[in-house]
Amino acid sequence: MDDLKALSTLALVVETGSFRRAAVELGVAPQATSKTVRQLEAQLGVRLLHRTTRRLNLTDEGERLLAQVRPALSTIRDAMAQSRVSRAELGGMLRITAPRSLGQHLVLPLIASFVEQHPEVQVELELEDRISDTVADKIDVGFRTGGGMDRNVVARRLLDIQHWICASPQYLERHGRPRQWADLARHRCTGFRHVNTGKLMPWEYGENGETTYRDVPASFTTNDVDAEVHAVVAGLGIGQLPSYIAAPLIREGRLVQVLARHTSERIGLYLYYPQRAHLATRARRFIDFAVAQLRPPR
CATH class of the missing domain: 1.10.10.10 (Winged helix-like DNA-binding domain superfamily/Winged helix DNA-binding domain)
Incomplete structure (x- = not known):
């Protein structure tokens, strides 16, 4: 009893x-x-x-x-x-997690816009490249690229993330513009080393709607996305960069997209949150706000 x-x-x-x-x-x-x-x-x-x-x-x-x-x-x-x-009530602490680069470029501006509308909400943002445990870490909302979500969370795909091959105008002026994939072998290229595995990530090769992976020799490698972006902007080489970072730099004239026909769209941006019957109002409101802001209109 x-x-x-x-x-x-x-x-x-x-x-x-x-x-x-x-x-x-x-x-x-x-x-x-x-x-x-x-x-x-x-x-x-x-x-x-x-x-x-x-x-x-x-x-x-x-x-x-x-x-x-x-x-x-x-x-x-x-x-x-x-x-x-x-x-x-809407007020209270909202705990959000995201990978470092994604958090700085996409999530922080999103939080700023949300808090401007709802100043009674306090936000704690955890920038961590590992996938957080929503229960143990008391996370309300998380952002992640790719799949591999825990079964105990609700995951919603917000948008596709493309990988664009980019170079600075200064680099192209000095070394010329690659016209086909094979030309990359004659150029200096950057590479990203996976934070958890330490492996150099292959580049994504898109053609006719299919994505395959190809190893590209790198003259500069790093395990930080933003460091790789800065290296490409500085003219260290050609890099394959996430579209959400490259797009504004291209609009500013600091980067140029090359080999656009080989762009891939395999990776998605996901928002996830715990499987709970009753989410706090501030978490539910932020989720709806994020979906409205980031999901492209149909």
């Missing part, structure tokens, strides 16, 4: 003066409230209520029991009521 439920039922029966009225508040049959109190009496081995056809009275044992548990029951009710209010 659920002791807390039984004690709460007893207190409500006494407060309302009848099993029937208590049952109405609890949304159960009167027989159920009577049965719960009888089970509590049987468990304790004492009678708690004097029952007549017209009224109910606590026994001495019942009086002593309720006097002891009423403060605790009141505290529990207040805490539950406060939790319901907190869930309904």
